[in-house]
Amino acid sequence: MAQMPTALKLVLFLVMLSMIALLELAIIPRVHGPFRYVSEVRAKATHFRPTVSIDKFIPSPEEDLDDVQKSRLSAVRQAMVHAWSSYEKNAFGADEVGPVSGTRRQDVWGGIGVTLVDSLDTLYIMGMHDEFQRARDWVANEMDFSHLGKDGGTISVFEVIIRQLGGLLSAYDLSQDEVFKKRAVEFANMLLPAFEDNVFYTHYNVYAQTSKLTNYYWWQRGLLADFGSLQLEMRYLSDITGNPEYAAKGDAFYEVVRREGSYQNTGLFPIDFEPAYGTFAKTDSFITFGARGDSFYEYLLKVWIYSGKHDSFLRETYDAAVDGMERYLLVHSEPDDAYYLQELLIPSMEGSPKQDHLLCFVPGMLALGTLGETNATKVARHLDLAKKLMQTCYTMYSRQPTGLAPDMVEFPGYRVLESSYHLRPETVESLMYLYRITNDTTYREWGWHLFESLEKYAKTTHGYGTVHHVDDLKTYYIEDKMESFFLAETLKYHYMLQTSSSFLPLDKYVLNTEAHPLTINHAANKSKNVPS
Structure with a gap:
């Protein structure tokens, strides 16, 4: 019998190896543990395939955890499974689901699937990748903004930027799936009329179809937290698109902060802003780190961190605010031996x-x-x-x-x-x-x-x-009533509290005020819009 040529032997050997590999793929089950993938063949051409190495999340959330901690981590994940599965079953694509009745609540924030988008990164982080895939496909194929404002309704610029835009950007950051970036750009472009070119502020509400703008109060004041809690998202969007317009629109309010300065040099700012004059309120207002002021101070720090700690003006303003908080707001309740932060009435500076x-x-x-x-x-x-x-x-x-x-x-x-x-x-x-x-x-x-x-x-x-x-x-x-922030924030923070500290490390990620993690820009990316 003639000997088989060497080249033919090599070809047959390679064919056999290929058949073995295909057989292994067919019998290996999909692993549902965090951040491990085995691809499934799906009919949809839009099927998500991670383009970021899973090494990005190594070590795993369970590294260095004892059995008690692993059990707690699992319990938090099961809480997310419980909340999400009901939403997906009863209200998929709606803004909210009623947690008692299971009622679909289509339009709470404009009918744009806020709970779904707000939950994307929580699903991803907790390893719920089948659920993430289905939510991703809804974003790609069904998320629609065209109806906004048609019946005279408005959307809160602040709320949808931190929830909807933040959710899309974080999903992109974690997965590197271009569909999230594409939809984020579309959504942000729809909101741009809220940022007027001739003044340094955003409107609280925008009628998306007509671009008609309104503010929070009938006398047309705006809120400190609303104007000062969108710069992180807008800068990130500029960084991933190369379009500086988004960052410039958001950072314009920081020009007001620098120009106006704090209230009576306290380091603190009134919660009310007078857009018609480009000034902070001098009467009938409050100073507080609580509702209506909170995330302005949070973003002074977090935008500075995101910038790679290059925007010194933001850190200086933050440090001055902390000094003012200690001096003017911090109170010791002796009967309780408790420290709390009061709010101050302007202009009397009387504490509550x-x-x-x-x-x-x-x-x-x-x-x-x-x-x-x-x-x-x-x-x-x-x-x-x-x-x-x-x-x-x-x-x-x-x-x-x-x-x-x-x-x-x-x-x-x-x-x-x-x-x-x-x-x-x-x-x-x-x-x-x-x-x-x-x-x-x-x-x-x-x-x-x-x-x-x-x-x-x-x-x-x-x-x-x-x-x-x-x-x-x-x-x-x-x-x-179950707010979208319960899935986006509360459960995510519980999960991060019980994980290893090297999981989503704080020196690599900064979380927006809705707990959406974004990779810190460590490059020398100093904004031209914020003075130092």
């Missing part, structure tokens, strides 16, 4: 002894601001303040029989002024930052107590709902 839950982001902000800081005195002072305020925010929960915090309390005595818990994320957000910065496991334990209370008192058939009367076990009840 109340604190809202939104303000509980401050301990985390202070902790984040110490990361990489070389001034040891500043680090010690800011961390000490963060820990004191963190204790107060946690006590707002632990004093209640439900273990859930009221939306507002008054001192002394933590007297409940507003007894509802709206599934807000600020306290667990701060616990996550403080744990990661200090490595003190106390904050992890406190977070777990909060999560257990969520499971016991806020969980419903179709998700988790706002809890009313958190201070009374006899009268408490769950409202048929």
Whole structure:
């Protein structure tokens, strides 16, 4: 028998290897653990295939965790599975689902699928990739903005930028799927009429079809948090598109901040802005780190971090604000041995002894601001303040029989002024930052107590709902309301609190005010629009 030619042997050998490889692909099951993929053959040509190496997320969220921590991490993930599966079953593509009734609520924020888009990165981070794929395909094929404003309705520029645009940008950052970038650009372009060229502000509302603009109040004032909480998203969009217009539109408000300066050189700013004059309110306003002012201060720090710490004006303004907060807002309630941040009436500077839950982001902000800081005195002072305020925010929960915090309390005595818990994320957000910065496991334990209370008192058939009367076990009840930020923020922060600190590390990612992670631009990318 003649010998087979060497070249033919090689060809047959390669064919056999190929057949073995195909057989292995056919029998290996898809792995559902975080950040591991085996591709499935799908009919849709739009099927998502990750283009970022999974090494981006190594080490895994479970690295260095003991069995207790792994169990807790799994429990948080299951909470997301529970909330998302009900939304997907009953209200996929709608703005919200009713957690008690399972009702589809199509138009809460304009009918643009806010819960879906707000949840994209949480799905991805928790390894829920089949769910992420289906949501991705909806964004690619069904997300529609053309109806906005047709019936005279408006959309909140602030809310949709942090939720919708932020969600799209973070999904792009994590997956590198171009469809998210494309839809983000389309959405941002629709919002551009809200940014007028001749003044340094954005309008609170925009009629998307007619470009008609309005502000929050009938006398046409705007809010500090609204104008000062979109620069991170707009800068990121400019960076990934190469179009400087987005960053310029957002950064224009920082020119006002520099030109006007703080109120009476306190380092603090009124919550009301007079767009007609380009000035901050001098009367009938407040100074607060709580509602309507909060994320302006948060973004001074986070935009500086995102810039690679090149925009010194932002860090200087942030540090001055923290100094002003300590001097003018920080109060020690002696009967409670508790520190809280009052709000001040303008122009009298009279203090009000109340604190809202939104303000509980401050301990985390202070902790984040110490990361990489070389001034040891500043680090010690800011961390000490963060820990004191963190204790107060946690006590707002632990004093209640439900273990859930009221939306507002008054001192002394933590007297409940507003007894509802709206599934807000600020306290667990701060616990996550403080744990990661200090490595003190106390904050992890406190977070777990909060999560257990969520499971016991806020969980419903179709998700988790706002809890009313958190201070009374006899009268408490769950409202048929689940905000998108519960999936975007609250559960994500609980997850990050229980993971390894090297998972989504804080020196590589900055989270927007809706907890959407964006990769920090470490390049020397100093904005030309913000003076230093």
